[in-house]
Amino acid sequence: MKRRHFLAALGAFATTRPEAVAAQVLTGSTGVLTKEDRDRMTPGHVIDELKKGNERFRTGTMVSRDYRAQQRSSAASQFPAAVALGCVDSRVPVEIICDVGIGDMFSARIAGNIVDDDLLGSLEFACAVAGAKVIVLFGHTSCGAIKGAIDDVEMGNLTGLLARIKPAIAATTFSGEKSSKHANYVDAVARTNVLLGLDSIRRRSPILADLEKKETIQIVGGMYDLGDGKLSFLGERN
Numbered sequence: 001m002k003r004r005h006f007l008a009a010l011g012a013f014a015t016t017r018p019e020a021v022a023a024q025v026l027t028g029s030t031g032v033l034t035k036e037d038r039d040r041m042t043p044g045h046v047i048d049e050l051k052k053g054n055e056r057f058r059t060g061t062m063v064s065r066d067y068r069a070q071q072r073s074s075a076a077s078q079f080p081a082a083v084a085l086g087c088v089d090s091r092v093p094v095e096i097i098c099d100v101g102i103g104d105m106f107s108a109r110i111a112g113n114i115v116d117d118d119l120l121g122s123l124e125f126a127c128a129v130a131g132a133k134v135i136v137l138f139g140h141t142s143c144g145a146i147k148g149a150i151d152d153v154e155m156g157n158l159t160g161l162l163a164r165i166k167p168a169i170a171a172t173t174f175s176g177e178k179s180s181k182h183a184n185y186v187d188a189v190a191r192t193n194v195l196l197g198l199d200s201i202r203r204r205s206p207i208l209a210d211l212e213k214k215e216t217i218q219i220v221g222g223m224y225d226l227g228d229g230k231l232s233f234l235g236e237r238n
């Protein structure tokens with residue numbers, strides 16, 4: 001579907017500025033992002049659209065999408081604008097909480113939204129090969145993986161995964177009770193875990209660090225609040 005159809009669906013004829021047009025493509029109801037649509041967006045535009053999408057989610061004004069039409073439109077190719085790395089938690093599906101459609105963004109999920117070599121490879125694919133312009137690494141409140149790491153849970157392969165969260169526990173300054181039962185502490189560790197994850201991406205992926213330096217991409221962190229549905233962005237570089 002051509003862009004004019006996106007705009008027709010939105011009734012968005014008020015402006016013809018290219019950046020304004022590009023900034024609305026993520027709200028297409030039946031079409032999907034074309035390469036042209038995606039490439040004319042700056043990383044800042046993409047972040048703005050994700051923020052607007054989260055606002056629509058929070059206010060119950062999500063775009064009504066025809067997923068079958070989007071599936072058909074995207075079958076031959078994809079030009080996602082962003083890649084998210086979030087937790088497996090059933091309550092944090094990024095496509096829903098950012099109100100995007102099929103083909104709009106890559107989504108990688110792992111308990112505790114940790115960064116390992118395979119995930120870095122996925123992020124490199126998304127940005128350096130497929131052209132995504134924004135990496136959103138986000139944690140969430142009341143994260144069970146963070147609680148498990150705080151509690152030193154040991155179980156099968158989970159033990160090794162939780163070990164990757166432990167540096168965030170050591171790096172979190174907190175004056176209250178450091179317990180998995182203390183929500184503020186758990187969320188503080190989750191936030192530190194995101195910040196360390198951002199550092200890890202930049203340090204361990206010269207490819208992504210270089211794309212960020214060239215301003216081809218932006219790497220941002222976020223915290224999602226299960227209570228109010230808000231995705232807050234951290235560490236943006238403008």
Ligand SMILES: [Zn+2]
Pocket residue numbers: 087088089111112113140142143144145146
């Ligand atoms: Zn979680």
